[in-house]
Amino acid sequence: MKKYTYTEKKDTRSGFGAGMAELGKSHPNVMALCADLVASLKLDAFIKENPDRFVQCGIAEANMIGVAAGLAIAGYVPYATTFANFGSGRVYDQIRQSVAYSSANVKIAVSHAGLTLGEDGATHQILEDLAMMRSMPEMTVINPCDYNQTKAATIALADHVGPAYLRFGRPVVPVFTDPNQEFVIGKAWMVNEGKDVTIVATGHLVWEAIQAGELLEQEGIDAEIINIHTIKPLDEEAILKSVEKTGCVVTAEEHQLNGGLGDAVCQLLSRKRPTPVEMVGVDNSFGESGTPAQLMEKYGLNAAAIVEKVKQVIARK
Amino acid sequence: MKVEELKATAAQVRRDIVRMVHGCQSGHPGGSLGCTDLVTALYFHAMKIDDSKGADGYLNFSKEGKGEDLFFLSNGHISPLFYSVLARRGYFDIKEMTTFRKINSRLQGHPATHEHLPGIRVASGSLGQGLSVANGAAYAKKLRKEDNVVYVLMGDGEQQEGQIWEAAQFAPHYKLDNLVAIVDWNKQQIDGSTDKVMDNRDLKAKYQAFGWLTVDLLDGNDMQQVLDALAAAKALLGKGQPVVILMKTEMGAGVDFMMYTHKWHGTAPNDEQLAAALAQLPETLGDY
Numbered sequence: 001m002k003k004y005t006y007t008e009k010k011d012t013r014s015g016f017g018a019g020m021a022e023l024g025k026s027h028p029n030v031m032a033l034c035a036d037l038v039a040s041l042k043l044d045a046f047i048k049e050n051p052d053r054f055v056q057c058g059i060a061e062a063n064m065i066g067v068a069a070g071l072a073i074a075g076y077v078p079y080a081t082t083f084a085n086f087g088s089g090r091v092y093d094q095i096r097q098s099v100a101y102s103s104a105n106v107k108i109a110v111s112h113a114g115l116t117l118g119e120d121g122a123t124h125q126i127l128e129d130l131a132m133m134r135s136m137p138e139m140t141v142i143n144p145c146d147y148n149q150t151k152a153a154t155i156a157l158a159d160h161v162g163p164a165y166l167r168f169g170r171p172v173v174p175v176f177t178d179p180n181q182e183f184v185i186g187k188a189w190m191v192n193e194g195k196d197v198t199i200v201a202t203g204h205l206v207w208e209a210i211q212a213g214e215l216l217e218q219e220g221i222d223a224e225i226i227n228i229h230t231i232k233p234l235d236e237e238a239i240l241k242s243v244e245k246t247g248c249v250v251t252a253e254e255h256q257l258n259g260g261l262g263d264a265v266c267q268l269l270s271r272k273r274p275t276p277v278e279m280v281g282v283d284n285s286f287g288e289s290g291t292p293a294q295l296m297e298k299y300g301l302n303a304a305a306i307v308e309k310v311k312q313v314i315a316r317k
Numbered sequence: 318m319k320v321e322e323l324k325a326t327a328a329q330v331r332r333d334i335v336r337m338v339h340g341c342q343s344g345h346p347g348g349s350l351g352c353t354d355l356v357t358a359l360y361f362h363a364m365k366i367d368d369s370k371g372a373d374g375y376l377n378f379s380k381e382g383k384g385e386d387l388f389f390l391s392n393g394h395i396s397p398l399f400y401s402v403l404a405r406r407g408y409f410d411i412k413e414m415t416t417f418r419k420i421n422s423r424l425q426g427h428p429a430t431h432e433h434l435p436g437i438r439v440a441s442g443s444l445g446q447g448l449s450v451a452n453g454a455a456y457a458k459k460l461r462k463e464d465n466v467v468y469v470l471m472g473d474g475e476q477q478e479g480q481i482w483e484a485a486q487f488a489p490h491y492k493l494d495n496l497v498a499i500v501d502w503n504k505q506q507i508d509g510s511t512d513k514v515m516d517n518r519d520l521k522a523k524y525q526a527f528g529w530l531t532v533d534l535l536d537g538n539d540m541q542q543v544l545d546a547l548a549a550a551k552a553l554l555g556k557g558q559p560v561v562i563l564m565k566t567e568m569g570a571g572v573d574f575m576m577y578t579h580k581w582h583g584t585a586p587n588d589e590q591l592a593a594a595l596a597q598l599p600e601t602l603g604d605y
Contacts, residue, residue, distance in 0.1 A: 057487065062480040066448070069453060070449070070452060072453075074453070078453075094449075102440045
């Protein structure tokens with residue numbers, strides 16, 4: 001098992017803020033919009049340097065999406081930001097008509113996705129957003145795993161023409177990916193090569209998958225770990241190639257089992273190469289208040305849960 | 318263009334509308350006819366648009382519209398009007414109107430960019446979104462210090478959507494004094510009169526309370542009054558506030574049996590009704 005270590009923990013949203021600060025310098029057409037959550041989205045640095053390219057929209061997300069579409073029509077590259085809950089379900093129709101169907105070059109960049117939002121509870125813990133955005137034609141969907149990857153994804157999206165949904169989170173988590181990584185939209189990252197099982201993970205579950213890989217190694221199980229940061233378009237080739245070798249898959253995501261990464265992988269495999277799959281995710285349930293760690297434990301979204309699913313899926317080979 | 322020419326153009330646009338809706342036996346003639354004079358006046362008189370033509374003989378169209386006045390149609394169901402005006406203005410072949418709402422057409426039921434129809438910048442149809450998009454476009458014009466006007470047309474039933482009021486507070490907050498919104502205040506919607514379905518109450522007072530300058534257009538089906546209102550709106554621009562024209566129209570205007578009722582909101586005429594309608598509308602520019 002390839003060793004991954006970290007020296008610090010940071011929140012992925014700060015990676016977004018750092019990416020925006022760089023774009024502020026490098027991309028004069030990039031704009032930031034926010035619905036009264038500037039500090040939460042870590043936009044302070046961008047706003048300080050580029051006050052003219054920031055649009056405070058107030059607590060009016062539907063209008064924000066439309067304003068972003070209008071700016072995109074004029075040739076700007078707007079990043080419309082808020083919490084994932086308010087940047088997906090609340091404005092689904094606005095994104096669908098004014099952005100995706102209109103091919104508007106709008107980036108919807110959202111924080112506090114999933115259970116790890118924590119204490120605010122289920123009203124804010126969106127676990128259905130990947131499903132909504134995945135099903136929308138023309139939409140690119142990205143869920144990076146740590147600070148560095150989120151920063152790299154934020155920057156990469158500025159040169160990607162087309163609507164995109166970039167989802168990240170609130171808690172501090174290990175920073176373990178290369179700070180100078182090249183982020184290619186739609187291209188999986190091979191975290192660890194192995195032969196017994198393929199673990200396909202996204203977002204905060206990538207670090208958990210690495211932890212699971214180490215635990216499995218102690219039991220003599222050699223896990224291949226693939227990070228799918230781009231849920232759509234899915235890197236089908238990377239997954240199919242891995243499955244050819246391992247013959248079974250565990251998917252892991254901070255999202256409902258319905259409609260997320262696991263579903264995407266199952267759809268691919270059932271069509272192209274039927275393979276036993278087990279899925280780690282939230283099973284048809286809302287979340288609740290608690291610390292991020294408590295919630296990930298209670299809802300089965302951690303290394304231990306991945307290890308258990310790996311054993312189940314290997315038994316089905 | 319002079320008022321008589323504009324009237325003649327509007328008459329042809331009305332013929333196009335009823336013929337298109339008849340041709341596919343679906344679509345929305347009522348609001349289209351009601352707003353015909355305004356949209357004709359915008360594209361043939363008020364708006365500054367790029368008049369250069371491409372090798373195909375049609376107007377060059379860029380979505381960005383740098384240096385141009387922009388128009389957004391929020392109540393997208395009056396698409397036949399939009400398509401007729403765009404075709405007659407020279408964006409595409411008027412013969413393409415035969416494809417309205419038919420399979421493999423660029424003239425979708427509601428306006429769309431997806432099929433790359435020149436003249437359309439954003440999809441509309443799901444109501445309440447156009448003012449927000451116009452906000453963004455007007456904001457961009459200001460950022461780029463472009464001296465152009467952004468127009469957006471909305472329905473009055475559409476004023477029942479919450480997003481309209483999110484957008485209505487944005488424009489004055491950012492002093493978008495290059496934005497002219499027009500509300501088609503015909504007092505009709507699918508289920509009946511707006512008073513009965515969901516009373517809009519005093520739209521003028523509402524917009525004023527939100528920080529807009531207002532222009533009353535008492536008869537939006539009188540071309541001279543339309544021109545006067547557009548001129549009045551233009552004179553109010555640049556004063557730190559957006560402008561809204563409250564335009565009273567008659568749904569179905571120009572075809573007597575389609576007027577004074579909401580029944581022609583989304584109903585197509587049959588052959589007999591088409592003939593009766595066309596008998597009231599002079600063919601001024603030649604049918605498609």
